[in-house]
Amino acid sequence: MYSAVEREKRKDQLLELQKSKQERTDRELSTLRQMYELQQHKLATLRKELTESREKEIKHRVTFDLNGNDGYALLLMQVEPNTVSH
Numbered sequence: 001m002y003s004a005v006e007r008e009k010r011k012d013q014l015l016e017l018q019k020s021k022q023e024r025t026d027r028e029l030s031t032l033r034q035m036y037e038l039q040q041h042k043l044a045t046l047r048k049e050l051t052e053s054r055e056k057e058i059k060h061r062v063t064f065d066l067n068g069n070d071g072y073a074l075l076l077m078q079v080e081p082n083t084v085s086h
Contacts, residue, residue, distance in 0.1 A: 002010070
Protein backbone atom coordinates (compact mmCIF):
# COMPACT_ATOMS: atom_id res chain seq x y z
CA MET A 1 0.00 0.00 0.00
CA TYR A 2 0.97 3.57 -0.53
CA SER A 3 1.67 5.93 2.30
CA ALA A 4 -0.18 9.23 2.54
CA VAL A 5 2.89 11.09 1.23
CA GLU A 6 3.17 8.76 -1.78
CA ARG A 7 -0.54 9.17 -2.56
CA GLU A 8 -0.24 12.96 -2.44
CA LYS A 9 2.85 12.85 -4.64
CA ARG A 10 1.02 10.62 -7.14
CA LYS A 11 -2.02 12.91 -7.13
CA ASP A 12 0.24 15.90 -7.84
CA GLN A 13 1.89 14.02 -10.73
CA LEU A 14 -1.48 13.12 -12.22
CA LEU A 15 -2.67 16.70 -11.84
CA GLU A 16 0.43 18.00 -13.64
CA LEU A 17 -0.06 15.44 -16.40
CA GLN A 18 -3.67 16.54 -16.86
CA LYS A 19 -2.63 20.21 -16.97
CA SER A 20 -0.01 19.40 -19.59
CA LYS A 21 -2.56 17.50 -21.70
CA GLN A 22 -5.04 20.36 -21.39
CA GLU A 23 -2.44 22.93 -22.49
CA ARG A 24 -1.53 20.79 -25.52
CA THR A 25 -5.20 20.38 -26.39
CA ASP A 26 -5.76 24.13 -26.07
CA ARG A 27 -2.83 24.83 -28.42
CA GLU A 28 -4.12 22.33 -30.96
CA LEU A 29 -7.59 23.84 -30.78
CA SER A 30 -6.19 27.31 -31.28
CA THR A 31 -4.24 26.13 -34.34
CA LEU A 32 -7.33 24.47 -35.79
CA ARG A 33 -9.37 27.63 -35.26
CA GLN A 34 -6.74 29.68 -37.08
CA MET A 35 -6.72 27.20 -39.95
CA TYR A 36 -10.52 27.29 -40.10
CA GLU A 37 -10.58 31.08 -40.19
CA LEU A 38 -7.97 31.12 -42.96
CA GLN A 39 -9.95 28.59 -45.00
CA GLN A 40 -13.13 30.61 -44.51
CA HIS A 41 -11.33 33.73 -45.71
CA LYS A 42 -9.99 31.90 -48.78
CA LEU A 43 -13.44 30.49 -49.52
CA ALA A 44 -15.03 33.93 -49.30
CA THR A 45 -12.37 35.30 -51.67
CA LEU A 46 -12.96 32.50 -54.16
CA ARG A 47 -16.73 33.01 -54.01
CA LYS A 48 -16.28 36.72 -54.63
CA GLU A 49 -13.96 36.04 -57.59
CA LEU A 50 -16.44 33.53 -59.02
CA THR A 51 -19.30 36.00 -58.72
CA GLU A 52 -17.24 38.73 -60.37
CA SER A 53 -16.21 36.37 -63.16
CA ARG A 54 -19.82 35.34 -63.80
CA GLU A 55 -20.94 38.98 -63.83
CA LYS A 56 -18.17 39.84 -66.28
CA GLU A 57 -19.21 36.96 -68.54
CA ILE A 58 -22.85 38.07 -68.45
CA LYS A 59 -21.88 41.66 -69.31
CA HIS A 60 -19.72 40.37 -72.16
CA ARG A 61 -22.64 38.32 -73.56
CA VAL A 62 -25.07 41.23 -73.25
CA THR A 63 -22.62 43.54 -75.04
CA PHE A 64 -22.09 40.89 -77.70
CA ASP A 65 -25.87 40.52 -78.16
CA LEU A 66 -26.42 44.29 -78.33
CA ASN A 67 -23.95 44.51 -81.20
CA GLY A 68 -26.26 42.37 -83.32
CA ASN A 69 -24.58 39.04 -82.81
CA ASP A 70 -26.42 35.87 -82.05
CA GLY A 71 -25.93 35.17 -78.34
CA TYR A 72 -27.43 31.70 -78.73
CA ALA A 73 -24.90 30.83 -81.43
CA LEU A 74 -22.13 32.14 -79.16
CA LEU A 75 -23.36 29.92 -76.36
CA LEU A 76 -23.46 26.91 -78.68
CA MET A 77 -19.94 27.65 -79.90
CA GLN A 78 -18.73 27.56 -76.31
CA VAL A 79 -20.52 24.30 -75.55
CA GLU A 80 -20.08 22.52 -78.90
CA PRO A 81 -17.56 24.45 -81.03
CA ASN A 82 -17.82 22.19 -84.10
CA THR A 83 -21.63 22.19 -84.41
CA VAL A 84 -22.32 25.85 -85.25
CA SER A 85 -21.78 27.06 -88.79
CA HIS A 86 -20.40 30.54 -89.31
